[in-house]
Amino acid sequence: MAGLQLLSEYGLRVDGRRPNELRQIRCKMGVFSQPDGSAYLEQGNTKVLAAVYGPHEVRLNRSKTHHDRAYINCQFSMAVFSTSERKRRPRGDRKSQEMDMNLNQIFESAIRTELYPRSRIDIYLEVLQADGSNFSACVNAATLALIDAGIPLKDYVCSCTSTLAPSQGGAPPTPMVDVNHVEETLGGPGLSMSTLPRLDSVVHLELSGTRLHLSHIDPVAEKAATGAADIMAVLDKAVRGHVAQCLHAREVSGQGADA
Amino acid sequence: MEVTDVNIRLACDRICLPAVSENEVQKLFTPGEDIPTCAGFMRGHGTYTEGEDLKASVAGVKEQVNKLISIKPLKSRYNGEIGDVVVGRVVEVQQKRWKIDTNARLESVLLLSSVNLPGGELRRRSSEDEKMMRKYLQEGDLISAEVMNVYQDGALSLHTRSLKYGKLSQGVLVKVFPSLIMRRKNHFHSLPNGAAVILGNNGFVWICPASGLEHQEDSGSAGGFIQDLEKEVPKADREVIARLKNCILALANSKMMLYDTSIIYAFEESMKFTITELLLPDVMVDVANLTQHRLHLDIAD
Numbered sequence: 001m002a003g004l005q006l007l008s009e010y011g012l013r014v015d016g017r018r019p020n021e022l023r024q025i026r027c028k029m030g031v032f033s034q035p036d037g038s039a040y041l042e043q044g045n046t047k048v049l050a051a052v053y054g055p056h057e058v059r060l061n062r063s064k065t066h067h068d069r070a071y072i073n074c075q076f077s078m079a080v081f082s083t084s085e086r087k088r089r090p091r092g093d094r095k096s097q098e099m100d101m102n103l104n105q106i107f108e109s110a111i112r113t114e115l116y117p118r119s120r121i122d123i124y125l126e127v128l129q130a131d132g133s134n135f136s137a138c139v140n141a142a143t144l145a146l147i148d149a150g151i152p153l154k155d156y157v158c159s160c161t162s163t164l165a166p167s168q169g170g171a172p173p174t175p176m177v178d179v180n181h182v183e184e185t186l187g188g189p190g191l192s193m194s195t196l197p198r199l200d201s202v203v204h205l206e207l208s209g210t211r212l213h214l215s216h217i218d219p220v221a222e223k224a225a226t227g228a229a230d231i232m233a234v235l236d237k238a239v240r241g242h243v244a245q246c247l248h249a250r251e252v253s254g255q256g257a258d259a
Numbered sequence: 260m261e262v263t264d265v266n267i268r269l270a271c272d273r274i275c276l277p278a279v280s281e282n283e284v285q286k287l288f289t290p291g292e293d294i295p296t297c298a299g300f301m302r303g304h305g306t307y308t309e310g311e312d313l314k315a316s317v318a319g320v321k322e323q324v325n326k327l328i329s330i331k332p333l334k335s336r337y338n339g340e341i342g343d344v345v346v347g348r349v350v351e352v353q354q355k356r357w358k359i360d361t362n363a364r365l366e367s368v369l370l371l372s373s374v375n376l377p378g379g380e381l382r383r384r385s386s387e388d389e390k391m392m393r394k395y396l397q398e399g400d401l402i403s404a405e406v407m408n409v410y411q412d413g414a415l416s417l418h419t420r421s422l423k424y425g426k427l428s429q430g431v432l433v434k435v436f437p438s439l440i441m442r443r444k445n446h447f448h449s450l451p452n453g454a455a456v457i458l459g460n461n462g463f464v465w466i467c468p469a470s471g472l473e474h475q476e477d478s479g480s481a482g483g484f485i486q487d488l489e490k491e492v493p494k495a496d497r498e499v500i501a502r503l504k505n506c507i508l509a510l511a512n513s514k515m516m517l518y519d520t521s522i523i524y525a526f527e528e529s530m531k532f533t534i535t536e537l538l539l540p541d542v543m544v545d546v547a548n549l550t551q552h553r554l555h556l557d558i559a560d
Contacts, residue, residue, distance in 0.1 A: 036336065055336060055364040112307060112316055117412050119364045147290060150335030152305060152316035155291030198291035199309070239289050241278065243318050246333050246514045247287075248279040253515035253551055254441060 006165035006186055007174055014183060015044075019165070019176040022227060025234045027141070029148040029242045035124075037149025041141035044180060045131035050141035052149040055119035070116035074103035076138060078127040099135060102204060106139060106159075106194050109203045112152040121151065132180035133161045139194050139204075140231060147239055155196035156235055157203065160227030162220050163188045164212065175220045177227040184209075193224035197232040266539060274544050276513065288315035288330050296328065303329025337363045337437040337461035339415040343406040344446040346432070346459035347417070349396050355389060357396055359404070362437060362461045365414040369396075373407060373418035375425075377484065395484045401427040403457050403465065423447060427457075428486040430467030431504050435511040437462035441518040448519045452526060454499045458517060466503050468496045502529060505537035506546060513547035520557070525550040 007013060017023070023044030032038040037052040058065045065071055076099040077091035107123065123145065125138045139159035146153055160178060165188070167173045176183070179190060189212040194204035205221070212220065288294060294306060294313045302308055305317040306329060317332035339345070339361070347367060351358035357369040371384060371392060396402065403424045404417040419425050440446075440458050449455045449469050457465040492500075506525040510517060528549035529537055536542050 036334075057364070057366045116364060147318050148334075150317055150319075150332030152307070153290040154307070154309075154314075154316065156289070196291065198314075236289055239318050240287050243287050243289075243333055244279045244284050245276045247284045247320065249276060249514040250439070250516055251284065253510075253521060253554060 004182075004186060006163070006176065006183060006188060007168065009168070011174075013176060014186075015180055017178075019174050020223065020226070022160075022178045022230055023180065025140075025231065027144055027235065027238045029144050029239070030246075035145075035149070037145045037147070037151070039141050039144035039148055041137055041144060043133060043137045043140070043178070045129055046127070046133060046137045046180075047129040048134070048137045048141040049126045049128060050138070050145035051124045052121065052142070052145040052151065053124075054121035054149075055116040055151070056121075058118070058120045065118050065120070066113075068117050069113035070111070071120045072104055072107050072111065072113065072123070073120060074100050074107065074123045074125065074142070076100050076103060076125050076127075076135075078130060078134070082127045082130040099138070102135070102206070103138065103142065106157060106204045107142065107146070110143075110153050110155065110157045110196060111146065112154060115152060130181065132182070132184045133178060133192070135159065135192055136161050136178075136194075140235060144235060144239070148242075155198045156232050157194055158197055158228040158232045158235065159192065159194040159204070160224045160231055161190060161192045162224040162227060163190050163209070164216055164220050173216060175216075175223040177223050189220070191220050191224055193221060193228060195225055195228045197229045264535075268540075274540055285320045287318065288321060289318045290316055294321065294328060294330070297326065299326055301327040303327045305330030305332060332438075334436040334438050337361060338413075339363055339367070339406045339409055339461070341406050341409060343460035344403065344457065345406060345415075345417065345461045346401065346403050346427070346457055346463035346465050347461070349398055349400045349402065352393050352397065357392070359402065359417060361415060361417075361459075362434070362463065363413070363415055365412065367406075367415035367417050369402070369404060369417045369419065373416070373420060375420055375422075396426060400486075401432060401465070403427060403459070406460075426484050426486050427465055427467065428488060429490070429492055430465055431500055433464040433466065433504055433507050433511075435462050435464060435507065435517065439511055439514065439517050440464075441516045443518055445519075448522075450503075450519075450523060450526070452499050452503075452523075453496055454503055456503070456519075456522065458519075464507055464517070466500050466507075468492050468500065498534060502526065502534050502537065505529070505534060505543075509537060509543035509546045510550065512540075512543050513551075515547055515551065521550055521554060524553045528553065 027041040029039045031040045035051040035053050039050045041048050055070050076096045080087045123142050127134050136159035143157045162177050163179045165174045190209040192206045195202050292315045296313045307316050315330045319330050319332040322329050322331050345361045347359040347361040349357050350360045355371045359367045361367045404419045406415050407418040408416040446458045453469050455469045506529050529546050
C-alpha cells in the first residue's frame with residue numbers, strides 16, 4: 001500500500017473509526033490488594049496498570065517532605081514486552097523521566113495535597129501494551145487508582161490526544177481524537193491534553209510531532225477537550241458501578257451487628 | 260517430584276462481586292460533583308468549596324449531621340479517633356518514644372511515659388529506662404494499643420496503659436482495609452473455637468490462641484512486655500488460627516464487614532472445606548455468601 005492515509009476518502013481512519021470516535025475503554029478498580037488503590041485500564045489495545053501507595057510517612061529522602069502539603073511521586077514505566085520491538089530498559093530513560101515530571105505536575109494540581117502535610121503519595125504506572133496515547137491512558141488509569149485509594153481530588157483528571165489529518169481535495173483538514181500507534185507513526189502533529197472536565201480547566205497540554213499551523217490549534221485542542229469529557233463519562237460510570245457494588249456488600253453484611 | 264493439587268483457572272472464569280445497579284444503594288457522589296446543600300452548611304471531610312458550590316472530592320456516600328456535610332470514601336488510610344483499639348508494628352526506637360506503623364498516613368508515636376513499665380504503675384521513669392527501651396520493644400515487634408490523642412497534623416499518639424494492651428507474641432496478623440472493621444464496644448474477642456482475635460480499628464487483625472490474651476492479663480507486674488516464644492502452640496490451635504485467617508480474608512475479599520458474629524459464622528460455615536481449599540476464589544465467595552445468608556436469618560428473627 002503506497003500511501004497509508006490518516007483518513008480514507010470515505011472519512012474513516014486506519015482502524016475504521018470516525019474522526020471523533022474514541023477507542024473502546026474498559027477498566028477495573030481495585031485489582032490489587034497490597035496497594036491502597038489500584039486500577040487497570042484498556043483504551044483500545046493500550047493497556048495500563050496503576051497502583052497508588054499512600055498517603056504515608058516519608059522514610060527515605062526526608063528532605064523532600066513539605067510541611068504544608070503532600071509530596072507526590074509518580075513513576076512511569078513501560079513493560080519490556082509492551083512494544084513490538086523489545087525495550088531495553090522499562091524506566092529511567094529520558095522519555096520516561098519527562099513523563100514522570102509531567103505526571104507529578106498534573107496530579108499536584110488535581111490532588112488536594114494541602115490535606116496531607118508531611119506525607120507522600122506514590123503513583124506507579126506500568127504500560128503493558130503500548131498502542132498509542134500511552135501517556136493519556138496512564139493519566140486516566142492513575143485517576144481511577146487515586147479514587148480507589150480514597151484520596152481527595154478536585155475532579156477527575158481525564159486525558160485525551162488528538163491529531164490533524166491533512167486536507168483532501170479542497171476540504172479543510174480534519175481533527176481526529178484518541179490517536180493510536182499507527183496514526184502516531186504516520187506523522188502529523190500530536191496534541192495531548194489533560195483536563196479537569198467538571199471544573200472546565202486544562203492542567204496539561206503538550207504538542208509533539210510535526211508543527212501545527214496556529215489557525216489549526218483551536219479545533220485540534222477542542223477535539224481533545226471533548227474527547228476528555230467523553231472519557232470522563234466512561235470513567236464516572238465505572239467508578240459508580242464499583243462503589244455501588246462494594247457498598248451493597250458492606251451494607252448487607254453490616255446489618256447483622258445491629259440485630 | 261510429585262506434585263499434588265495444582266489448581267489452574269482461566270482469567271475469564273474469575274468471580275467478581277455481583278453487579279449492583281446504582282438504584283439499590285444510596286446516592287453516590289464522585290470527585291468534582293456538586294452536592295446539593297442547605298443554607299449555612301458546613302464543609303466536612305471529602306468535600307471542598309469552589310466559589311459558592313460544595314463539591315465532593317472522593318467517591319462515596321453523603322453523610323449529614325445537622326449542617327455538617329461530608330462524603331465518606333469506600334476505603335482510605337486509617338483515620339484515628341481517640342479510644343480506638345489499634346494493632347501496630349514498631350518501626351523505630353527514638354528518644355523517649357517509639358514510632359509505630361498503624362496504617363495511618365503518618366507514623367504514630369508511643370511515648371515512654373504512656374506505657375506501663377514492669378514494676379507497677381507508679382514507677383518513675385529514669386534515664387535508665389530510656390536506655391532500656393529497646394529491651395521492651397524493638398523494631399519489628401507487634402503491639403496492641405489504644406489511641407490516646409490525635410495531633411494537629413493528623414499523627415496519632417498511642418498508649419498501652421491497660422493490661423489488655425502490650426506486646427503481642429505468638430499469632431497471625433491479617434491486614435484488611437480499615438473501613439471493613441465495624442466499630443464496636445469491644446474489639447478483643449475470645450472465640451468459642453479456642454482462638455482469640457483483636458480487630459484493630461486500623462484494619463490490622465491479630466489472631467492468636469485464646470491463652471495468648473489471658474496470659475497478658477496475668478502478667479500484671481511485667482507490664483505487658485512479655486513475649487513467650489518458648490511455649491508450643493498445639494497443632495489443633497494452629498489449624499483453628501489458619502482457618503480463621505482464611506475466613507477473614509474471604510469476608511474481606513467480598514467486602515463484608517468484620518465483627519465477632521460475622522467471623523464466627525464464617526468460621527462455622529467454612530467447616531465443610533479444608534483449610535487450603537479456603538484459599539480458592541470460588542470457595543471464598545461461597546463462604547462469604549453462606550455467612551451473608553446466616554446474618555440475614557438473624558435479622559429476620
